[in-house]
Amino acid sequence: MAAVLTDAAKYPGRTRRIGFSAQQFKPQRAWEAECRALSTCLLRFTVSLALTLCATAAQAIQVTDDRGISVSFAQPPQRIVSLLPSLTETVCALGQCGHLVGVDEHSNYPESVRILSQLGGGLDPNIEAIVALKPDLVLMATSSRAGDRLQSLGIKVVALEPKSHADVKRVLDKIARLLAVPDSGHIWRTIDAALIASAGALPVNIGNTRVYFEVNRAPYAAGESSFIGETLTRLGVKNIVPASLGAFPKLNPEFVVRANPDVIMIGDRNYTGMNGRPGWSRIHAIKEGRICVLTADQNDVVVRPGPRMAEGARIMAQCLLGKLDMNSSFTHE
Numbered sequence: 001m002a003a004v005l006t007d008a009a010k011y012p013g014r015t016r017r018i019g020f021s022a023q024q025f026k027p028q029r030a031w032e033a034e035c036r037a038l039s040t041c042l043l044r045f046t047v048s049l050a051l052t053l054c055a056t057a058a059q060a061i062q063v064t065d066d067r068g069i070s071v072s073f074a075q076p077p078q079r080i081v082s083l084l085p086s087l088t089e090t091v092c093a094l095g096q097c098g099h100l101v102g103v104d105e106h107s108n109y110p111e112s113v114r115i116l117s118q119l120g121g122g123l124d125p126n127i128e129a130i131v132a133l134k135p136d137l138v139l140m141a142t143s144s145r146a147g148d149r150l151q152s153l154g155i156k157v158v159a160l161e162p163k164s165h166a167d168v169k170r171v172l173d174k175i176a177r178l179l180a181v182p183d184s185g186h187i188w189r190t191i192d193a194a195l196i197a198s199a200g201a202l203p204v205n206i207g208n209t210r211v212y213f214e215v216n217r218a219p220y221a222a223g224e225s226s227f228i229g230e231t232l233t234r235l236g237v238k239n240i241v242p243a244s245l246g247a248f249p250k251l252n253p254e255f256v257v258r259a260n261p262d263v264i265m266i267g268d269r270n271y272t273g274m275n276g277r278p279g280w281s282r283i284h285a286i287k288e289g290r291i292c293v294l295t296a297d298q299n300d301v302v303v304r305p306g307p308r309m310a311e312g313a314r315i316m317a318q319c320l321l322g323k324l325d326m327n328s329s330f331t332h333e
Helices: 022-059 085-093 111-115 127-132 147-152 165-178 185-200 204-208 227-235 253-259 296-303 309-323
Strands: 002-005 016-019 061-064 070-073 080-082 100-103 137-140 157-159 210-216 263-267 291-294
Touching (some): 061 165, 085 100, 165 227, 296 309
Parallel strands (some): 210 263
Antiparallel strands (some): 061 070
């Protein structure tokens, strides 16, 4: 390669030809190579940064709770308060018990939650105590009166209240999404398999058996449309409380007398004095002693719409097996 340069200082008005070999251009070529390498690195960094930002955006979590309110989180909540026992049990069943910092006074399972801060009843919890825990998520029932107050204080609230089998599955999936748990399906599959197994353990002639399940001595009952009622239906028995009355209706005691159930299921805290209710001594279940009085622990399992529903189904099936003569079936007009 040759180049023509004017050296005005030494040779004014004259030009001379100066020759450069390829060897002398190696530093220039090395610099160009470094520039190309730097450009490649910058491009890779830019792409990597863009992918990181996209991944961060993808990790943002948004759910709509049972009030129809949409709640967003930049990342999975790390400090959780639960004000409903079934929601507490769901968080723990998903392997996230360690993120709970406080619970309502009725949350007592699993054993590890008993050492957490007790925040009063789920309907009217201790607001100041909740705020002091600095939660980034409060789980509560839609019926709780604390939601608006907590939200006004800048605390994110998700209200969920399962009442049917479909609700339980939906709430499991929603809390799993909130906590970034990849597979919650195995919990529902366990419940469903237990329902099938419990029903299979009962004889086919149980179909005419009429059951009354009392959840509160008012009396409030579990209707056909409730998760308890749906479990009874899957076990193959008849619920005396039709779906038209609602999931957990308050009944006129005379309604139960007229329905005349063959089996009564009731918690031990509600059982006291039941036999003395006007007209109830005529009820078939009471005359024949077909009353399943559930212990406090059993009652907690059966009346909570959450991950222990599999155990609840087994408890109800065992009640039926223990109280009925399976060699005969009931006939009702």
